[in-house]
Amino acid sequence: MIKGQRLKISEITREPVFDVGITMHLSGPGEIGTACFCLDASGALTEGRWLVYGDNRVSPEGAVRFMGTSRSDGDDFEVTLGKVPVGVAKIVFVAFVSGPGAMNQLTYGHLRIKAGETELARYVLSGIDFGQEKAVMLAEIYSKSGEWRLYLNGQGFAEGIEGVFRHFRAEELWKGMAEQAAAEVASPGGAVVLSSDQAREILEVLRRSAPQDYDQWPSQDMGDDPRREPDADRASRGSGKPPTLH
Helix, strand or coil: CCCCCEEEHHHHCCCCEEEEEEEEEECCCCEEEEEEEEECCCCCCCCHHHEECCCCCECHHHCEEEEECCCCCCEEEEEEHHHCCCCCCEEEEEEEEECCCCHHHEEEEEEEEEECCEEEEEEEECHHHCCCCCEEEEEEEEEECCEEEEECCCEEECCCHHHHHHHCCCHHHHHHHHHHHHHHCCCCCCCCCCCHHHHHHHHHHHHHHCCCCCCCCCCCCCCCCCCCCCCHHHCCCCCCCCCCCC
């Protein structure tokens, strides 16, 4: 598969449930995170429950599930198209850089459609495909004329994951997530509440200095466990970028 290509899902698989596996490796110090946005017909993210990632692992109706790391991919999402409710018209998979670095430092990346561990299709990416973008829409599954299709998007955002939220008209949701992160580091007496930027900076320092308490996104290693079980030890409890998305 190549950037810009459009395919019918039925041309890839007729399985009622399939996986989308994402692997991204950077040459620099930044880390890669992933998220799935379930959008309405206008392309908007209307509620936080339609954002699937490490802190919110299942969408309503169970249409999309974040499965954590797999043996062969950095992050795995399980998609059940038969459970997608009427209000969802697009399912968009996004990768982003957390911390320093940009997508042009990508040494290797791919998005795979899989049935279990059987690969059905692969979209390969590298740093030469990008500039200073810190987030990219890898692919979207969308409904057209009653049929689900796959579009290999590849659109980048220099602003990072925050730019993706704006693109999906979810600025207020992003703002609320940032404010929640700031509230979590308010002083014990509640007299001083840090700004969103201050909160993110402090939480990032804490996360780096005490990774056992401030978990990161699932690692990009191959892992030893072939089962696609979400790793509870990787569940975020307050990472530096609200809420582990930035």
